[in-house]
Amino acid sequence: MKKISHLPKLWDNMLKITLLTFLFTFPLTYCVRMPSDQKSSAQENKSENKEAKQKNTSSSGSITVKGSDTMVILGQKWAENYMKDNKDVTIQVTGGGSGIGIAALINGQTELANASRPMKKKEIKKIESKGWKLKEIKSAIDGLSVYVNKNNLVKELSFNQLSQIFRGKITNWKQVGGKDAKIIVYSRDNSSGTYEFFKEHVLKKKDFSQSVQTLPGTSAIVNAIAKDPNGIGYGGKAYAEGVFPLKIKEKDTDKAVAPTDENIKSRTYPLTRYLYIYTTEEKLNNSQIKKYIDWILNNEGQKIVTNVGYYPLVK
DSSP states (O other), rough: OOOOOOOHHHHHHHHHHHHHHHHHHOOOHHHHHOHHHHHHHHHHHHHHHHHHHHHHHHHHHHEEEEEETTTTTHHHHHHHEEEEEEOOOOEEEEEEHHHHHHHHHHHTTEEEEEEESSSOHHHHHHHTTTTEEEEEEEEEEEEEEEEOTTTTTTTTEHHHHHHHHHHTOOOBBBGGSOSSOOOOEEEOOOOHHHHHHHHHHHHHTTOOOOOOOEEEHHHHHHHHHHHTTTEEEEEHHHHOOSSEEEEEEEEEEEEOOOOOHHHHHHOOOEEEEEEEEEEEEHHHHHHHHHHHHHHHEEEEEEEEHHHTTTTTOOO
């Protein structure tokens, strides 16, 4: 039989290929593996850095305010005037609705939540479930106005009439003493504290009609009604420019009351309400936040309340 002389050489080549493959593959696999003690140390450092970042953020001169669209102009004026004399503080104010601000407070995304309604029990429970102590601060007084176009013949309505209009039971102005024309109803969205207040006090928690046109802010409602001779809507008195704020009576037999300064201050106007700032006791431990709240409640902050068109707290 003939001897196969090339087999040893082939065997040597195969061994070399296997060895090279092992040498190139193994170091790469080894390099990407971190020893357990080093991995643990890296995770601890990352956690410490995150905690340090959070501490720096909470102790900085930055205050975030979110919530009520009714209070946006007031909140911005407070912030602007406060920052003029406190250059080391930055205050950011955004709207979106009372519900948005309260949710942000619950989720730890804001220091202060502006609200044109009191917090709900379920919202308070969420705050308490985190081990926080809620602080409710009354910051101003507002008369929630019901607006119609300046050319509308109707000048006053009762809670019962308003409820039927916003629930779609009364659909023509002639049903409440006006001209023969379809009523066009405008409302805030359901994240608004003004929406919640109106639904609770006027509609007695019943649902709005599906035909109601929902707008994102009080300014949008006022602008729409100023252009719409058959429109009706509601919002803070401070926004009532270019429209007519109706006289309101709680019962059909009551005397209708206009949302004048005197009537709102005396709380004889039936849709008078407080405007709130919500925070937690833990956040008030921050001297910058406490100093800002104290400033809002004192003379300078309350003067701005008057200048914007709301009413200062009675002391």
